[in-house]
Amino acid sequence: MSVEVITGSFDPGAAYSEFLAGARGIGAGVVFTGVVRSTHERPITALILECYVELATNEIEAIRRSAVDRFALAEAHIIHRHGRLLPGEPIMQVMTLAEHRGAAFDGAQYLMDYLKTDAPFWKKEETADGSKWVEPVAADAVARLRWEQT
Amino acid sequence: MSVEVITGSFDPGAAYSEFLAGARGIGAGVVFTGVVRSTHERPITALILECYVELATNEIEAIRRSAVDRFALAEAHIIHRHGRLLPGEPIMQVMTLAEHRGAAFDGAQYLMDYLKTDAPFWKKEETADGSKWVEPVAADAVARLRWEQT
Amino acid sequence: MKVLYFAWLRERLDRSEDEVAPPAEVETVTDLVDWLAQRDEVLAAALEKRSIFKFAVDARIVPPQTPLAGADSVAILPPMTAG
Amino acid sequence: MKVLYFAWLRERLDRSEDEVAPPAEVETVTDLVDWLAQRDEVLAAALEKRSIFKFAVDARIVPPQTPLAGADSVAILPPMTAG
Numbered sequence: 256m257s258v259e260v261i262t263g264s265f266d267p268g269a270a271y272s273e274f275l276a277g278a279r280g281i282g283a284g285v286v287f288t289g290v291v292r293s294t295h296e297r298p299i300t301a302l303i304l305e306c307y308v309e310l311a312t313n314e315i316e317a318i319r320r321s322a323v324d325r326f327a328l329a330e331a332h333i334i335h336r337h338g339r340l341l342p343g344e345p346i347m348q349v350m351t352l353a354e355h356r357g358a359a360f361d362g363a364q365y366l367m368d369y370l371k372t373d374a375p376f377w378k379k380e381e382t383a384d385g386s387k388w389v390e391p392v393a394a395d396a397v398a399r400l401r402w403e404q405t
Numbered sequence: 406m407s408v409e410v411i412t413g414s415f416d417p418g419a420a421y422s423e424f425l426a427g428a429r430g431i432g433a434g435v436v437f438t439g440v441v442r443s444t445h446e447r448p449i450t451a452l453i454l455e456c457y458v459e460l461a462t463n464e465i466e467a468i469r470r471s472a473v474d475r476f477a478l479a480e481a482h483i484i485h486r487h488g489r490l491l492p493g494e495p496i497m498q499v500m501t502l503a504e505h506r507g508a509a510f511d512g513a514q515y516l517m518d519y520l521k522t523d524a525p526f527w528k529k530e531e532t533a534d535g536s537k538w539v540e541p542v543a544a545d546a547v548a549r550l551r552w553e554q555t
Numbered sequence: 556m557k558v559l560y561f562a563w564l565r566e567r568l569d570r571s572e573d574e575v576a577p578p579a580e581v582e583t584v585t586d587l588v589d590w591l592a593q594r595d596e597v598l599a600a601a602l603e604k605r606s607i608f609k610f611a612v613d614a615r616i617v618p619p620q621t622p623l624a625g626a627d628s629v630a631i632l633p634p635m636t637a638g
Numbered sequence: 639m640k641v642l643y644f645a646w647l648r649e650r651l652d653r654s655e656d657e658v659a660p661p662a663e664v665e666t667v668t669d670l671v672d673w674l675a676q677r678d679e680v681l682a683a684a685l686e687k688r689s690i691f692k693f694a695v696d697a698r699i700v701p702p703q704t705p706l707a708g709a710d711s712v713a714i715l716p717p718m719t720a721g
Binding site for chain 2: 267270271272278284285286287289290292342345356357363364398
């Protein structure tokens with residue numbers, strides 16, 4: 256299983272251990288975990304993630320295959336949650352495995368940059384004053400562009 | 406404890422879970438794990454890592470502080486083993502925590518690039534035919550340079 | 556054919572899908588969206604900045620000029636905020 | 639003062655350290671390495687490509703022109719292969 260679109264929580268470390276268990280003889284593993292943020296300046300009570308599950312699964316698998324091909328990854332795995340998440344909980348995780356660290360890092364960043372703009376999830380922040388859809392960040396569109404120019 | 410120079414093995418996932426446990430409210434965690442490689446083309450029976458422990462501890466802590474300052478990391482942790490390691494075992498791990506993914510990724514890559522050239526460890530590969538010191542890779546010196554130009 | 560709405564678009568329309576039977580001259584995703592907007596003022600207003608939306612046919616993201624031929628579902632996707 | 643050797647340099651010398659008492663005119667790390675090389679042919683040969691080595695004084699990496707004043711240990715470090 257290389258793409259998991261799930262509602263329950265997951266344990267980032269346990270997921271990484273499981274991923275690495277198949278890594279015998281492969282040199283470099285990279286993980287990125289996104290965690291629900293709640294800051295003093297912008298405290299939230301929960302993050303609601305709406306998802307078009309069937310499309311998310313298809314789209315993330317397509318992004319995953321493209322990363323594996325482009326960076327010659329030995330393996331790549333993506334977990335993305337939807338539903339109602341609490342501050343401090345993991346939202347999503349990408350994990351890559353490659354012979355060398357450059358490819359593992361590039362693969363993980365490529366996956367993140369594409370997920371941000373192409374995976375059908377929509378975040379809504381729940382605060383004491385009500386709830387509000389999160390605006391897309393322009394920086395995410397820019398981050399994605401760099402992979403099209405190289 | 407933010408720098409661990411150790412001889413025993415460690416569990417990459419468990420170390421990451423412990424690191425993330427302090428992450429409440431911080432958005433982005435990145436991990437890199439180096440694993441002992443043994444390939445069909447170059448099979449090894451073990452990797453011996455010699456270390457100047459006192460210097461390694463000082464130097465890695467200096468690199469860590471510089472990464473924390475430069476990328477405004479919320480936290481950074483480095484584990485590096487020495488002694489005799491077997492194929493498939495983790496050699497080392499860097500973990501970073503930041504508000505946003507760019508800083509977490511950059512911080513982890515910076516740490517890796519500096520560790521490669523400035524941390525006093527020396528690798529020796531043990532094969533069926535004897536053992537041999539690993540030559541430094543020119544690419545590692547180049548990788549480090551990019552942080553001096555930006 | 557089903558038309559699927561998500562996130563704030565779903566909330567503004569107060570429904571997550573429509574079951575529609577567009578006429579034969581509605582050939583592409585763009586045609587369908589134009590046709591839907593003509594029939595629904597709320598949708599027309601919500602889709603004002605058309606270029607920010609993406610579209611999916613049968614759970615695959617496609618360009619707006621994609622033909623509908625045989626499609627079971629078309630999704631109208633506001634800008635995504637994954638990760 | 640202790641001089642510490644590591645990795646293949648340690649193996650070539652067949653020892654991990656020397657205890658030395660250099661004369662007063664040996665003021666910097668570079669002076670010390672020159673002085674050691676004059677007294678030991680094996681070390682002189684091993685240090686032929688001097689620019690690839692780094693040096694540490696009392697467990698801190700320092701530039702070669704660093705004064706020895708009061709140092710307890712100097713380490714001669716072949717190119718490192720961490721990570």
